[in-house]
Amino acid sequence: MAVIRDVMPAFELFQPANVEEALSLLNRYKSDAWVMAGGLDSFDWLKDRIKRPKVVVDLVGVKELEGVRASGDGLEIGAMTTLTDLVRHPLVREKFGMLLEAAEAAASPQIRNQGTIGGNVSQDTRCWYYRDGWECYRAGGNICYADTPTAMNREHAIFDADRCVAVNPSDTAPALIALDAKMVIRSTSGEQIVDAEHYFIGPGIDITRMTVLKPGDLLVAIRIPGTWAGSQFYFEKVRDRKVWDFPLVNVASVMKTSGGTIQDLRLALNGVAAHPVRLRAVEAAVRGKPRNEQTAEMAGLMAIEGAKPLRHNGYKLPLVRNLVKRAIRGVEGSWTS
Numbered sequence: 001m002a003v004i005r006d007v008m009p010a011f012e013l014f015q016p017a018n019v020e021e022a023l024s025l026l027n028r029y030k031s032d033a034w035v036m037a038g039g040l041d042s043f044d045w046l047k048d049r050i051k052r053p054k055v056v057v058d059l060v061g062v063k064e065l066e067g068v069r070a071s072g073d074g075l076e077i078g079a080m081t082t083l084t085d086l087v088r089h090p091l092v093r094e095k096f097g098m099l100l101e102a103a104e105a106a107a108s109p110q111i112r113n114q115g116t117i118g119g120n121v122s123q124d125t126r127c128w129y130y131r132d133g134w135e136c137y138r139a140g141g142n143i144c145y146a147d148t149p150t151a152m153n154r155e156h157a158i159f160d161a162d163r164c165v166a167v168n169p170s171d172t173a174p175a176l177i178a179l180d181a182k183m184v185i186r187s188t189s190g191e192q193i194v195d196a197e198h199y200f201i202g203p204g205i206d207i208t209r210m211t212v213l214k215p216g217d218l219l220v221a222i223r224i225p226g227t228w229a230g231s232q233f234y235f236e237k238v239r240d241r242k243v244w245d246f247p248l249v250n251v252a253s254v255m256k257t258s259g260g261t262i263q264d265l266r267l268a269l270n271g272v273a274a275h276p277v278r279l280r281a282v283e284a285a286v287r288g289k290p291r292n293e294q295t296a297e298m299a300g301l302m303a304i305e306g307a308k309p310l311r312h313n314g315y316k317l318p319l320v321r322n323l324v325k326r327a328i329r330g331v332e333g334s335w336t337s
Contacts, residue, residue: 008046011046011055013055019065022062023187025055026217027187027216031215034051036058038114038115041123050132060080065220066081067081068085068089070091075092075224076221081116083111096179096229098233098235099172101233103117103171105247120170120171121170121219122210123170125167126169127165127167137207151310151311152312153313154313155313156310158313162207167273168210168274169246171250174250174269176224177276178267182223182224182225184219185219185220187217189216199212203274228256232254232256236251237250238323249269249323251268251323251327253266264287267327269303282324285298286299286328300320304317304321
């Protein structure tokens with residue numbers, strides 16, 4: 001399918017002043033509405049004419065969705081908080097330095113000035129077949145073009161492929177999962193709180209969506225409990241270019257130790273499946289073990305169990321193994337708040 005890259009398709013633009021107005025619009029237009037936060041992912045879709053919403057709901061004027069606030073011993077982050085504001089906020093630096101690192105790893109300074117935390121966790125996959133208008137499974141067709149003998153699939157999934165082998169591109173997502181964050185979602189029907197781990201969905205649940213958000217829903221805030229504040233954090237992103245690039249693989253971990261023994265751990269990967277992957281089996285295996293090379297080696301090998309690489313992305317197996325080893329072992333530069 002040829003993509004026409006000229007002018008955007010016509011749509012009606014709404015700029016609500018508050019959350020209630022935004023929810024009313026989303027409820028009225030449902031699947032015909034497109035929510036725009038920072039606009040970076042949105043403008044790509046609209047300029048390439050792949051998405052043709054009848055209505056765009058621009059949240060730039062909803063100031064109540066912006067800002068970082070103390071919430072008990074944790075934080076609440078408005079979904080429209082820019083990545084730059086997140087990186088610069090003293091409470092984030094003091095309590096959850098890994099989230100700072102993850103947000104700072106997302107693209108370039110110019111993009112972080114505009115891009116929001118809500119947009120970063122809710123953006124669609126970057127699979128070029130899908131985004132270039134090919135009628136793949138995710139777009140309503142009956143084939144995955146990235147999973148064919150001649151496909152270009154260097155950046156695609158090694159875990160949990162179910163028809164679609166696209167991956168989630170968010171840098172902040174694995175950090176939020178590791179921190180046990182809660183996603184606050186509102187609609188005209190009320191509010192629901194979803195664990196960050198379950199905010200993201202794979203093609204086995206719904207191949208047309210990357211998150212649990214349905215028409216009429218709006219992510220309004222992210223809450224991070226104080227449970228892991230001040231823990232030993234590790235975040236690392238591997239990408240082709242230093243800036244302005246999506247992860248080939250990234251890893252986020254939070255750890256509590258005592259006398260060189262791992263007491264507790266949460267560990268998540270992204271760039272390896274259509275959703276961030278929490279490594280629960282690895283977490284369970286290393287609890288009570290010494291934080292040393294032997295434990296790290298065991299964790300790295302466990303992390304790639306069940307992986308099914310495609311023709312051109314087998315390099316992700318040693319990459320995942322070594323990133324998990326580094327997260328368990330700890331290296332110079334890892335963050336402790």
